[in-house]
Amino acid sequence: MQAIGIIVVVIVAAVAVGYYYTTIPTGPTLPQVIKLGAVMPLSPPGAYASGQEMKMATELAVNEINTAGGVLGKQIEVIYEDTAGTPEKGKAAFEKLITQDKVVAIVGEFHSSVTLAEIEVTNANKIPFIVVAAWSDKITAKGYKYVFRDGFTNSLLYRSYADFIKDAGFKNIAVIGEDTDFGIGAADVLKTRLTELGLTATSTVLPMTTKDFVPMLTRLKESSPRPDLIVEVFTGAGNYILIRQAYEIGLAPTKETMFADPNDEYLSKEFWETIGPGGQYVIGYNVFSPKAKLSDVGKKFMDNFAKTYNRAATSVTFGQYDAVYIMVDAIKRAGSLDGDKIAEALESAKWDGASGTITFSKGAQEGLPDYLFHQWAGVPLFVLQYTQVNQSPDDAEIIWPSNLATAQIAYPP
Amino acid sequence: MLPLDPTFFFTQLANALIIGVIYALMALGLTLIFGIMKIVNFAHGEVYMVGGYAYYVAASLAGIDVYVSLVLAIGTAALVGLAIERFLISPSYTGKVEKKDEYTILVTFGLSIFMLNSVLVVFGPWPRRPPSYAPGLFTMGTITVSLDRLVVTFIGIGLLAATLLLLYRTSIGKALRAVSQDREAALVVGINANRMNALTFTLGCALGGAAGALTSPIFLAYPDMGTFPGIKGFVIIVLGGMGSVPGSIIGSILLGLVEVFTSAYIPDPRRAFAYRDIYGLIILVLVLLLRPSGLLGEKGRKA
Numbered sequence: 001m002q003a004i005g006i007i008v009v010v011i012v013a014a015v016a017v018g019y020y021y022t023t024i025p026t027g028p029t030l031p032q033v034i035k036l037g038a039v040m041p042l043s044p045p046g047a048y049a050s051g052q053e054m055k056m057a058t059e060l061a062v063n064e065i066n067t068a069g070g071v072l073g074k075q076i077e078v079i080y081e082d083t084a085g086t087p088e089k090g091k092a093a094f095e096k097l098i099t100q101d102k103v104v105a106i107v108g109e110f111h112s113s114v115t116l117a118e119i120e121v122t123n124a125n126k127i128p129f130i131v132v133a134a135w136s137d138k139i140t141a142k143g144y145k146y147v148f149r150d151g152f153t154n155s156l157l158y159r160s161y162a163d164f165i166k167d168a169g170f171k172n173i174a175v176i177g178e179d180t181d182f183g184i185g186a187a188d189v190l191k192t193r194l195t196e197l198g199l200t201a202t203s204t205v206l207p208m209t210t211k212d213f214v215p216m217l218t219r220l221k222e223s224s225p226r227p228d229l230i231v232e233v234f235t236g237a238g239n240y241i242l243i244r245q246a247y248e249i250g251l252a253p254t255k256e257t258m259f260a261d262p263n264d265e266y267l268s269k270e271f272w273e274t275i276g277p278g279g280q281y282v283i284g285y286n287v288f289s290p291k292a293k294l295s296d297v298g299k300k301f302m303d304n305f306a307k308t309y310n311r312a313a314t315s316v317t318f319g320q321y322d323a324v325y326i327m328v329d330a331i332k333r334a335g336s337l338d339g340d341k342i343a344e345a346l347e348s349a350k351w352d353g354a355s356g357t358i359t360f361s362k363g364a365q366e367g368l369p370d371y372l373f374h375q376w377a378g379v380p381l382f383v384l385q386y387t388q389v390n391q392s393p394d395d396a397e398i399i400w401p402s403n404l405a406t407a408q409i410a411y412p413p
Numbered sequence: 414m415l416p417l418d419p420t421f422f423f424t425q426l427a428n429a430l431i432i433g434v435i436y437a438l439m440a441l442g443l444t445l446i447f448g449i450m451k452i453v454n455f456a457h458g459e460v461y462m463v464g465g466y467a468y469y470v471a472a473s474l475a476g477i478d479v480y481v482s483l484v485l486a487i488g489t490a491a492l493v494g495l496a497i498e499r500f501l502i503s504p505s506y507t508g509k510v511e512k513k514d515e516y517t518i519l520v521t522f523g524l525s526i527f528m529l530n531s532v533l534v535v536f537g538p539w540p541r542r543p544p545s546y547a548p549g550l551f552t553m554g555t556i557t558v559s560l561d562r563l564v565v566t567f568i569g570i571g572l573l574a575a576t577l578l579l580l581y582r583t584s585i586g587k588a589l590r591a592v593s594q595d596r597e598a599a600l601v602v603g604i605n606a607n608r609m610n611a612l613t614f615t616l617g618c619a620l621g622g623a624a625g626a627l628t629s630p631i632f633l634a635y636p637d638m639g640t641f642p643g644i645k646g647f648v649i650i651v652l653g654g655m656g657s658v659p660g661s662i663i664g665s666i667l668l669g670l671v672e673v674f675t676s677a678y679i680p681d682p683r684r685a686f687a688y689r690d691i692y693g694l695i696i697l698v699l700v701l702l703l704r705p706s707g708l709l710g711e712k713g714r715k716a
Contacts, residue, residue: 043530044637048538179687204683207690209641211632214428215676216686222421237540237635248550248559274542274633 033077034070034337036062036327037097037106039090039118040320045208046085047235050110050264050316054132055080056309057317058108060301061324071328072335079103083114090114094121103127104337105330107323110316112136112181119147126339128346130327132319133264136181137189137371140363146343148360148374150326150353151319152287154185155371156379158233161262161285162193164383164400165229168409170258174220174227175203176213176242178234183208186233202227210238213245221251231260239265240274247278255411258283266384267314267393280389281412283399287315287355289382290394292404298354312393322353347374356380385410420555425677431562433669434569435628439642440649440661441576442620448656449593449613452502455521457621458643459528464490464622465629465638466532469543479546483568483626490622491615497524498614506610525643533636540635546627565627572623573662576616580658589613593656652697654710664708668693 038058040051058078066075079101081093090109097103098121105128109115115134122129123144131139131149135157140149165173173194177187187203194201204216220227230252232242243259246252252259259282265271266284275282288294294302301321305313330345331337351358356378363373383400384393387410397407443457454460467489471482501520510516546568547560580586591599592609600606625639632638649668653660675692679685700708 042538043533044640048533048636049540052538202682205687207687210689211641212428212432215425215673216682218421218424218428219677219682219685222418237633237638240540240542241633250550250557268539270539270541274540276542 032074034072034074034331035101035103036076036078036324037081037094037101037103037108038078038320038324039081039083039093039097039106039108041085041110041114042080042082043084046083046114047110048085049236049268049270050133050314051082053268053311053314053317054108054110054320057305057313057320058324060304060308061321065325065328071332076328083109083111083118085111085114087114087117091117091121094118098122098125098127104339105129105327105342107327108132108320109134112139112185115139116181119144122146126343128327128330128339128342130323130346132323133316134182136185138181138185140373140375141370143363143370143373146339148346150323150355150358150376150379151316152379153371153375154182154189155369156375156377157262157285157381158186158189159193160381161231161260161383162190162197165194165231165260166197166199167400167402170199170229172200172225172227173202173229173231175201176216176230176232176234177203177205178208178210178238179205180208180235182235183233190231190233206234208234208236208238211241213242214249217246217249217251221249221257226256228256229258229260231262233263235263235265237274239263240270243282244275244278247275253278253281253412255413258409258411260284262383264314264316267312269311272390277389279386280391281385281387281410283383283385283409284393284396285315286382286384286393286396287318287380289384289396289398291398291406292382295352295354295356297352298356301354314393318353318355322351322355322358325353326351326358421677423556424558425673427556427558429670429673430666431558431566431669432673433666434566434573435624436642436645436649436668437573437662437665438569438620438624438627440646440653440665441573441658442617442624443646444650444653444656444658444661445576445613445620446617447650448658449589450502450610452505452517453521453647454614454617455518455643456497456525456528457617457646458639458641459525460490460494460618460621460639461625461642462532462634462636462639463493463528464625465543465634466536466541466625467622468626468629469541469634472543473541479544482543483546483623486626487619487623490625491619493622494618495611495615497618498611502614503607503610506607529636529639536636538636540633541629542633543629545630559631561630565631568627569624572620576620577658579616585612648693648697652700652707654704654707657707657709657711660707660709667696667708671696 040054042048042051062076062078083090107130109131110133112134123146128146132151135152135154137153137155175187175190177183191201191203262285302313330342334341334345358376360374361372361377363370382398384396385399386396398405399409446454464486468482468486471477471485472479504510505513505517545561547564549560551558551560551563588604592606649664653664672689672693676685676689
């Protein structure tokens with residue numbers, strides 16, 4: 001009886017394998033499906049929550065594109081790779097995607113340290129890569145032909161953020177960053193720019209694993225003069241814990257010291273779940289706001305995302321969604337799967353995406369700073385403030401830039 | 414600027430003791446398992462995580478009273494510990510595997526990866542915050558600490574005291590210590606060493622789970638919440654003296670004091686905060702230089 005069972009299993013398996021191999025494409029110029037790689041952190045020590053959101057946005061975009069007929073008459077297949085936030089895993093993932101899966105292009109990434117390792121692989125193999133949410137200036141400043149970015153760079157975001165801080169009238173700012181390529185770079189840009197603007201700024205870099213910020217926050221509270229604004233550049237669970245602890249010890253947000261969280265965590269629903277009433281009056285940012293004019297594509301994406309995944313779209317999801325579309329559009333205009341042709345098509349891209357009309361600037365060739373090479377220089381920035389507990393990012397007030405502002409900055413009583 | 418202000422000093426002292434007690438809870442379970450069974454449990458951080466998530470499920474999802482939830486969470490961690498011991502650890506001393514030490518290292522290491530990723534799949538990557546044990550602030554004179562931390566510290570001290578009583582004032586404790594000191598002699602006088610192993614592992618995991626459940630309202634519950642405390646636990650074990658229970662408690666408090674007071678008083682604030690973990694390790698190196706077997710360690714590794 002058992003022998004018969006085993007024989008049946010073997011036969012079924014053999015037939016299945018045979019069927020699989022006979023359906024594999026043999027030789028035409030275009031394969032059956034066009035393979036794209038999507039990379040993001042999906043397990044620790046990476047920022048796996050943001051990575052999961054990026055994966056969701058990829059699925060949404062690819063489903064839409066495939067339903068509408070795919071590209072060059074083919075369906076798109078996405079191969080997801082988890083980098084776990086570590087450069088060596090990211091590098092291995094890229095090598096696998098390129099040599100084994102034979103993807104034609106790659107989109108995604110969240111951690112700068114990982115991206116810096118990956119762009120070496122993608123550039124050497126001539127595979128176009130749109131970086132979405134890794135912000136280190138160095139990524140685009142290297143001037144690599146196959147590397148593009150449709151999200152912020154540290155300088156692009158935090159120089160503007162420093163302008164907001166000055167306009168809002170803060171004088172003495174404490175910057176707290178995590179010890180990663182992103183955090184160190186961001187804290188540096190903020191401190192430098194704030195000092196240039198004539199304000200007093202200190203910056204402190206802490207290990208990314210820090211869970212107890214109380215000793216340091218107590219010290220800030222007792223220091224004189226006490227800072228009138230704390231700006232944190234921290235990702236993952238540490239982001240929420242820092243705000244919560246600042247609130248619990250009565251440091252910020254208060255009349256004397258306000259709190260700014262210009263990070264993606266500000267927009268996720270865990271912000272309120274984990275911080276509670278301490279989140280009221282916290283200042284953040286977003287790349288879109290329904291209170292300002294949102295493009296039709298952006299509105300449709302926001303609604304679809306909320307409907308499909310039961311959570312609000314965040315800035316990384318906008319970036320990832322657009323990156324998939326821009327890459328597919330470039331493949332279409334190139335009419336080929338050749339890396340050089342796709343990269344050239346990306347250089348002339350002009351895509352009406354969810355976050356705006358996306359083009360890539362050429363850095364020094366156009367007299368711009370080197371981090372603006374193959375970079376979308378027009379990523380929108382809205383400085384937001386939660387004025388109520390449990391407020392959704394869509395209802396948060398826009399407090400900067402002033403021409404789009406819906407309210408003045410609000411202080412706790 | 415700061416320095417000799419008494420409010421600042423006492424606030425930081427309170428912080429240091431609170432952190433020290435939390436460290437002690439994490440380290441004690443690990444110490445018991447190491448001291449009595451001579452096993453390094455690499456999955457201890459994940460047991461801590463199980464405690465945190467069990468508390469979250471009971472208190473947030475099922476809406477059970479926070480203190481009942483705490484007991485349930487400790488019970489869950491204990492059951493998980495018992496299961497791990499029965500199914501995965503016991504082969505190492507019942508003669509089913511040849512290389513005992515390598516086996517336990519590999520099996521607990523693999524288990525740690527398995528547990529972490531299982532939680533990632535089941536609960537998703539988003540951090541969770543279970544309800545506080547006692548919301549609000551506690552103010553005494555000019556010192557203010559969050560009530561949550563204070564309550565957690567007192568419960569933690571209670572659990573530590575109960576464990577010490579069990580070890581030093583009961584016959585079970587005597588048997589456990591006997592196994593730790595000389596396994597074969599303990600067998601000769603009629604102690605069932607296998608049962609003591611199961612008890613040790615269960616107790617150790619219950620303590621780890623308690624630490625996770627107690628700290629999850631403060632430091633949140635998320636899949637890799639146990640990774641870093643796990644590493645701290647190993648540092649404390651070495652600091653305290655490889656399996657010495659009082660040593661691990663003293664080591665924990667010492668580590669809490671060093672980490673908090675360096676953060677508070679080193680003049681350059683950037684160095685003070687950024688190198689916090691390094692100051693703890695400097696103490697470890699110093700202790701090992703002066704007392705190579707740790708603070709209270711002895712050659713015989715007594716529990």
